[in-house]
Amino acid sequence: MKSTENRPKAVIVIFGATGDLAKRKLFISIYRLFLSQKIDEDFAVVGVGRRPWSNHEFRETVMKSIQSSDQSQNDINSFLSHFYYHQFDVLEPSSYLELGTLLTNMDEHYSIPGNRIFYLAMAPEFFGTIAKQLKEQGLTNTNGWSRLVIEKPFGHDLPSAIELNKEIREAFTENQIYRIDHYLGKEMVQNIEVIRFANAMFEPLWNNRFISNIQITSSEVLGVEDRGRYYENSGALKDMLQNHMLQIVSLLAMEPPIKLTTEEIRSEKVKVFKALRKIDENEIKNYFVRGQYVEGTVQGNQVPSYRDEDNVDPNSQTETFVAGKLFIDNFRWAGVPFYIRTGKRMALKSTKIIVQFSDIPMNLYYNTKEQMTPNLLIIHIQPDEGITLQLNAKRSDAESYTKPIQLTFNNNCVDCINTPEAYERLIYDCMLGDGTNFTHWDEVKYSWSFVDVISQAWTNNLAPLTTYESGSMGPKESDSLLATDGHNWWPVSDLLNDNKDR
Structure with missing residues (x-):
C-alpha cells in the first residue's frame, strides 16, 4: 500500500x-x-x-x-x-x-x-x-x-486573451488558474530540463558556440477530421505554434533556474519569450511558410484536400502547415536559428527535437565522396519516447573514413509499458498544486504578441499560401527556408535515410 x-x-x-x-x-x-x-x-x-x-x-x-x-x-x-x-x-x-x-x-x-x-x-x-x-x-x-x-485555446489573439484573463482573474487568482498544455505533460518534454541541466556533457555546449541549429517537428498523418469548423478559425499557427511549439522552444532555450520551483522555472521561460526576435510584418515571408494540404496518399489511402473536408470553406485560406525560423536575441542564443514545422496529412506521425552541433574546425577524416555527418542529439517525444545521440566512428575498412552511428535510449521499453499519459500527469499535478507544467499568463501574453504579427501578415496577404501533397513532409518552400541558411530538415523517421522523409 x-x-x-x-x-x-x-x-x-x-x-x-x-x-x-x-x-x-x-x-x-x-x-x-x-x-x-x-x-x-x-x-x-x-x-x-x-x-x-x-x-x-x-x-x-x-x-x-x-x-x-x-x-x-x-x-x-x-x-x-x-x-x-x-x-x-x-x-x-x-x-x-x-x-x-x-x-x-x-x-x-x-x-x-x-x-x-x-x-x-x-x-x-x-x-x-x-x-x-x-x-x-x-x-x-x-x-x-x-x-x-x-x-486551449486561451483567446484567439492577444486582445481576446487579455479580456478572457481579466474575466477569470475576477474570480480566481493566478495561482489558482491552471492553463493546460498537454505537451508539457509528455514524458520527454519534461525530460528536456533533465537532459540539459543534469548532464555535464551537454550544458557546457548548450549555446551558440557549439550548436548550429535546433529543429522541432510535430507532424500528423490525420487531417482535420470532424474539427473543420474549429480549424477554420484556428489553423496550424494558433492550434500548434502559439502554444505547444513555443513552449518546447522555451524549455530548450531557458537559462538554468536558481531552484527547481514553479516560480523560478516560469521566470526563466518568460525571459525566452521576451527575447524572441520581433519580426516586421513585411518580413514575415522571409521567416515563415504557410501551407495547405491537397489530395494525396497517406499510408496507402487516398485522402481529400483540406478544402474538400467537412465544414471547411471551399475557398479557405486556412493553413494546415507552418514552418518557421525563430531567433532568440540573448547572449546564449544569438545567431542560432530554431526551425519549427508542424502540419496535418504529412508522411508520418512524429514529434522530435533535433539539436545539430556545429562542425569541428578542421575535418581530418574528410571523405571526398561525402562530408562527415554532424553530431546530433535527437529527443523523441512521440510516438516513440527516447533519446538518440548521433556520433561519427571509423568505417570498418582500411581507409580513414567515418560513418555516423547512433546511441539510442528507448523510454517505452524500460518497463515494457507506456509512460503515463500527459493528462494523467497534469491532472495529478493540479491536485497536488504543482503549476510547473502549466502555462502562466505571462507566457500566454508574450506568445500571442509574437504570433499576432504573423497572423496579421497572412491576413493581409503579405505571404503566399502554398500547397503540399497529402503524404509529403510539407511544401517545398519550407525546405528553401533552411536552404538559404545552408541547412536542411533532418528526416524524422530514419535519420540515416534521407529518402524516407522527402
Whole structure:
C-alpha cells in the first residue's frame, strides 16, 4: 500500500463531461491515477453537461471510455461508484446553486475537506461566465482549495486573451488558474530540463558556440477530421505554434533556474519569450511558410484536400502547415536559428527535437565522396519516447573514413509499458498544486504578441499560401527556408535515410 502523503482528496468537476475530450482523455487518466493509487477512495468526479443523464447513464459512458482503451479494468465498479452527473445550464445561476449543494454532499460522503477542481473541457466562450458564476454562487467559498483548469485555446489573439484573463482573474487568482498544455505533460518534454541541466556533457555546449541549429517537428498523418469548423478559425499557427511549439522552444532555450520551483522555472521561460526576435510584418515571408494540404496518399489511402473536408470553406485560406525560423536575441542564443514545422496529412506521425552541433574546425577524416555527418542529439517525444545521440566512428575498412552511428535510449521499453499519459500527469499535478507544467499568463501574453504579427501578415496577404501533397513532409518552400541558411530538415523517421522523409 502506498503512502497517503501524496494522495490528495478532491472533488473534480468536469464541465463538458459528455464531450470528446472527457471521453478520450480525462476519464481514462483519472482511472489510471486510481489504479496507480495516486488517488484513493477519498475522491469524487462530478460530470456537468446539458444532457438529461442519470448517474447510471454517466457511469456507463465512463465505462465505455475505459473499455475503448488498452487499460486493464481492475476495480472498475469501485471506481465508477465515485462518478456523479449533474444536468447544467451555464447561464442559469440556479444550476450553480444546485451544483454547490451536490459538491457539499460529496465532501461529506467522501470526507473531502472542501478541495475542488473545476475542469473546463468545453467551448472557450463560456470560460469567463463559468468562472464568474462559480465565485458569485459561493462554490469556491470552502475551507479547502479551489483550482480552475482551462483547455486551449486561451483567446484567439492577444486582445481576446487579455479580456478572457481579466474575466477569470475576477474570480480566481493566478495561482489558482491552471492553463493546460498537454505537451508539457509528455514524458520527454519534461525530460528536456533533465537532459540539459543534469548532464555535464551537454550544458557546457548548450549555446551558440557549439550548436548550429535546433529543429522541432510535430507532424500528423490525420487531417482535420470532424474539427473543420474549429480549424477554420484556428489553423496550424494558433492550434500548434502559439502554444505547444513555443513552449518546447522555451524549455530548450531557458537559462538554468536558481531552484527547481514553479516560480523560478516560469521566470526563466518568460525571459525566452521576451527575447524572441520581433519580426516586421513585411518580413514575415522571409521567416515563415504557410501551407495547405491537397489530395494525396497517406499510408496507402487516398485522402481529400483540406478544402474538400467537412465544414471547411471551399475557398479557405486556412493553413494546415507552418514552418518557421525563430531567433532568440540573448547572449546564449544569438545567431542560432530554431526551425519549427508542424502540419496535418504529412508522411508520418512524429514529434522530435533535433539539436545539430556545429562542425569541428578542421575535418581530418574528410571523405571526398561525402562530408562527415554532424553530431546530433535527437529527443523523441512521440510516438516513440527516447533519446538518440548521433556520433561519427571509423568505417570498418582500411581507409580513414567515418560513418555516423547512433546511441539510442528507448523510454517505452524500460518497463515494457507506456509512460503515463500527459493528462494523467497534469491532472495529478493540479491536485497536488504543482503549476510547473502549466502555462502562466505571462507566457500566454508574450506568445500571442509574437504570433499576432504573423497572423496579421497572412491576413493581409503579405505571404503566399502554398500547397503540399497529402503524404509529403510539407511544401517545398519550407525546405528553401533552411536552404538559404545552408541547412536542411533532418528526416524524422530514419535519420540515416534521407529518402524516407522527402
